Amino acid sequence: MTLQTKTITSLFWAFIQQFSVQLISFCITIGLARILMPAEFGLIAMLTILVGIGSTLLDSGLASSLIRSTDLTERDFSTVFFFNLGGSIIIYWICYFLAPLISRLYHQPLLISIIRVYTLDFIINAFFSVQNARLVKDMNFKAQMMIQIPAVLIGGLLGIFLAFHGYGVWSLVWLALAQSFLSTVMHWFYSGWVPSLVFDKQCFKRHFGFGYKMTLSGLLDILYRNIYVVIIGSYYSVTQLGFYNRAESFSQLPVNNISMVIHRVTYPMFSEISDDDEKLKRVYRRIMQQVIFWVAPILIIMIILAEPLFTFLLTDKWLPAVPYFQILCLAGIMYPLNAYNLNVLKVKGRSDLVLRLETIKKFICLIGIFCATFFGIYGLLYFQLIFSVVAYYINSTYSSTLIGYPVREQFLDLWPIFAAAMIGGVITYVIDNLIVVPLSLGNLGRIITSGFIYCVVYLCTGLLFKLIPINDFKILILKK
Structure with a gap:
């Protein structure tokens, strides 16, 4: 398959995947917005900078390095997988102990419990980051479509059900966790890849050498894009x-x-x-x-x-x-x-x-x-x-x-x-x-x-x- 043919085919499936997923997400968001109040969306918005920083640190630019690198071996993929998994656990506990401080910053006591549950998402996502990178590297967007549509749809319907029955902001929390869990299960099923019990220091240095700079630049971008949320949430x-x-x-x-x-x-x-x-x-x-x-x-x-x-x-x-x-x-x-x-x-x-x-x-x-x-x-x-x-x-x-x-x-x-x-x-x-x-x-x-x-x-x-x-x-x- 030529590069042009491969690109056009990939674009076709990527457009179908992206727009079908976003159409479902959009409809779910509309349903939730009509049930919930703006303040409840505001509470979740207060987590965006924390979630953004955590997600950037979790990946450390290693997934991007896998996608752009050639001559990869099983040791490369497994090394990145276990680094991400270990990092996700550390990041979760940092968020767990920072929750009271963030709650005081926004003057919202409810944020403590919300943060401690919502950030479990880091650990769940770590289980499929490498599988997703493999699918992207192979430009296999058809498989990604088959993964994301059920995850978004089922998770979204759960969120609407909970919102309709009075769970308020927690319906948004459980929606996110359900989508990540379902996405993890299906990534393992569709990717056909299981990590080996190996961690290669040389492979890690190779990918981290490229990735850490991407991580630092990503952190700066996250801080910039979410500083408005911090200011508005703190003063308004x-x-x-x-x-x-x-x-x-x-x-x-x-x-x-x-x-x-x-x-x-x-x-x-x-x-x-x-x-x-x-x-x-x-x-x-x-x-x-x-x-x-x-x-x-x-x-x-x-x-x-x-x-x-x-x-x-x-x-x-x-x-x-x-x-x-x-x-x-x-x-x-x-x-x-x-x-x-x-x-x-x-x-x-x-x-x-x-x-x-x-x-x-x-x-x-x-x-x-x-x-x-x-x-x-x-x-x-x-x-x-x-x-x-x-x-x-x-x-x-x-x-x-x-x-x-x-x-x-x-x-x-x-x-x-x-x-x-x-x-x-x-x-x-x-x-x-x-x-x-x-x-x-x-x-x-x-x-x-x-x-x-x-x-x-x-x-x-x-x-x-x-x-x-x-x-x-x-x-x-x-x-x-």
Whole structure:
């Protein structure tokens, strides 16, 4: 099987897996949001920084090292497995004893018991991290789909059942644990791999040498992405944190889904061609254009239709989250650009540059956040928007030197897509407010009508501009 055929096949299964799983997750989230209160989501949001740090430390970048490495043996996989398992137990007990301190930070006594149960997830996840890395390395996304769909569905239905019977925030806790447990069982079944009782110090040093820098950069990224949760949770009400949490989660849906699919396929693929800079640049350019072609318009139409979306899906009690959501959607457009510029450094084995970049960005970020706090929650949100642009410039400056793809050239390749998305947004916004809203079609009618108008305008504008992603899509998918 050629690299192109393998990539297209993997993309097909990865898209089916990602979107089927996310569709199920989305429906479950909607059901839970209609039953539970924003404050209960806020309590779980307070754990995000703890869970993020724990998960990053647990992996230590070793899974990424397995995916990018060649000539792996059974000793490599088993060594990483037992390191992750031992590390997960240590991390769990650290979280167990830190629980009272975190509870006092947020002034929420209930967090002590929640943390001590929820973080059992670390130990459960350690049992399938290597099996998952093997499936990703083999680009076997069909098996991952068969694993994740049942786990998400059964765990989600359990969460809704518990929420309906008055378990409140604990329904979210048991949902997470059930999904991880089911995922572990099925990873062992589908991967067909069982660790050997071996721990090789040389194998560990090999993977840790690459992974520890990725871990440090990952920790910096986790701290940055969750510092907003800490500040809002510490200085504002748990209900406001719940609004922010839902707004962020919803704004990240299209970004994470599309970007994650492309990332999971392209990371192992990029690793195969990492020594050919010209080919890497060519493939990277086309993938970036394709991702932005889908992400940008989805986020813009979500901004325009934010109010009817929240009212229809979550009910009126979540409307205060709408302005948060709109700002975060705008910032989310830059996320794929940042992520894929960093991917170039990773496949080149330059984890040292990734760490240096994250250090520089987070230093700038801390100064900006300190200044933004004086302007309240909206100051923090608008800073996220500004920093997303700054981070892109910093990331692309470094990666461009490795594959000869400078910032200016990236911008020239992407601006027609941004222009088409913005033109479609302006025209749809005017039609929505002057024609669609007065027709009183209801929230669902407005979403469908204005959404259809935007799709038509965006597609026509894209054809007028002769956007490259449209042609690539026709060649790769439609075979025309």
